[in-house]
Amino acid sequence: MKSIISNIYINSPYIVKRLFANLEAIRRDKYRKSEDIDYSNFRTFKTVSQSYYNVSLVENFIQEAANNVPYYEFLKEYTTHSEKEFENIPLLTKEIVRGNLENLFSKNVVNINQQLWKGSSSGSTGMPLKYYRDKQSVTIERKQYNDFYTYCGCDINDKSVRISGVKVASFNKKRPPYWVYIDRYKQLQCSAYHISKETYKDYIRAFKKVKPTYATGFPSGWAALAEAMIEDGIVYKGLNAIITDSEGLSLEKKEKIQKAFACPVYQTYGLGEVGMCSVQCENGNYHILPSHYVEVVNENGNGVEDGNIGEIVVTDFNSSKAPFIRYATGDMGIMYRTPCGCKIETPYLSNIVGRIEDYILTKDNRKVTRVTQLLKPAIGINESQIIQVSREEIVINVIPNENFDKESMKLVVKNAKEFVGDMNVSWRVVDNLERMPSGKLKFLIRKF
Ligand SMILES: [Zn+2]
Structure with a gap:
């Protein structure tokens, strides 16, 4: 049924598409805001100088999971007074998530649809991984994105342009628009699938018409545009920053995007399962958001010394209704706790190195x-x-x-x-x- 609706949407005239996209935006907004959250209770992007491992925060979180989440009952046996003790908790792998979908959320959840977000990610083998995520975590993630956009010099109330995998035009479509304007978000939502040497000028024309002041989305989409532009010696000015998400971004491609759009590019790092957990500063380092606890571990699940490569393991503290504790991401990174020189004081990953399954x-x-x-x-x-x-x-x-x-x-x-x-x-x-x-x-x- 969903695919029938999506087909009708993709093939409908632009004006109908725009209407549908706006209705969907209203529905999502309602969904995101339906829970009142006092943000001051949470460690967010701006509260940067707190100690990284916060014992009381971790202990409360672990205790709640042990008492309410069937899968995490074993945590009753664990103490977490220090980072070393925390490391004793077994990693949560994608395989475990796959096998425990119904055991991984709190018994206190009375209405799954209202309190949890049902997600799906591509998983390590290309097989979709289904999971539940605490809706609170999703809402706070949105807020942190906004905080980060502001940090990057963007006004979130201004117009923006996003390139992503959201299907806004059928794959074989040969003429623009390959985008839809969402009035509610003041966002030009563009397809990453239609960028080519032949079409990139259409995108630039649309940007010039809408005049967005900042940009977001898939790095591969922005890089594809940038490469076509550089080849023709075209520079687009008018964006304060481009903030990318969802995929990795090499330094080489980042530089190309910066050249073609004459603005800085900031990459974010996260996974659908645990949300955005680190953001790139002006020095190119990925600072860990205080809402998350990130470790870099060896194959036994123990932390490696700073400066050494290991697998990135993430705990999302805003996910108490569907906790992900020590989630093995499959991505590799190198952690540092020494000052980076920028304004964000949290520990950082110097780079995110490929995916662990990338071999x-x-x-x-x-x-x-x-x-x-x-x-x-x-x-x-x-x-x-x-x-x-x-x-x-x-x-x-x-x-x-x-x-x-x-x-x-x-x-x-x-x-x-x-x-x-x-x-x-x-x-x-x-x-x-x-x-x-x-x-x-x-x-x-x-x-x-
Ligand atoms: Zn920094």
Whole structure:
């Protein structure tokens, strides 16, 4: 049923679409605001100087989970007077979430639809992961986004432009609009799926007409626009900042976006399951929001020394109705607690390094990470993506530009074999990279 409605929406005339998008915005607003929250009770982005591990906050949170959430009954045996003790709590993995959907929320929840947000994320293998999230956490996340936009020099009451995976036009649509204007949010919501060398000027024209003062959305969408603009020597001015979310963003692409739009780019980091948990400052570091507790751990779930890489593990303190405690994100990072030099004083991740599942699995079960290095010899490609089809085969999708050198791909294949061993490595030119069901782009997709 949902897909029928969505099809009607996607194919309807612009004015009908705009009406529907606005009605949906009103419904969402109502949903977000239906619970009165006293924000002063919460540690938010602006309250930065508090001690990172707050014993009483953690203890109350853990106790509530132990008493009310069936899955977390075992927490009654745990004490959490210190960070070291907290580390004894077993990690919450995606597999556990998958198997305990109905045990992971509080017995005090009387109306699931009213108190919980039902979400779905792409999960580590591309299989959708269903979960419940405390609605309070969703509401506070929204507030923290607004605080962060303000920090970045944006006025949240001004017009904005967003590029995302929200489907606003059918995939084969060849003429604009590839967007819809949502009056209630004063937001031009644009499709990430329709940006190309042929269409990017339509987007710029729409921006010029609407005159947004700040921008948000998928980094891959903004980078695609930026790359097309740089190729034609076009710069768009008028945005105070672009704040990206949902996907990773390389330094190289960030710089391209900054060049094409003549404004700073700030990346945020979070997951649907636990919300936004860190934000990038002007020095490019990802500061942890005080609403979350973030650890970087080794394969045994114990914290690694600052400055060392490990898996990012997140606890969302606003999620007491559906708590996620020590959630293993599958992302890798390096933590620092020394001053960064900016105004935000919380610990930070210096960078978010790939995804833990981003590895090629070789015939002999080795995990080859940092797979971007396979592409190093390539000359003249805009974007690329590795598809591991089986243990025997990887295919490299490339989107070439006019400097493309086919010969260099021979070196890529040779180079790749040095990393992955005896495997069939081939490459092909594609128009679009493959996306996850959620619309996110991933550099490496493993199909088994
Ligand atoms: Zn900083």
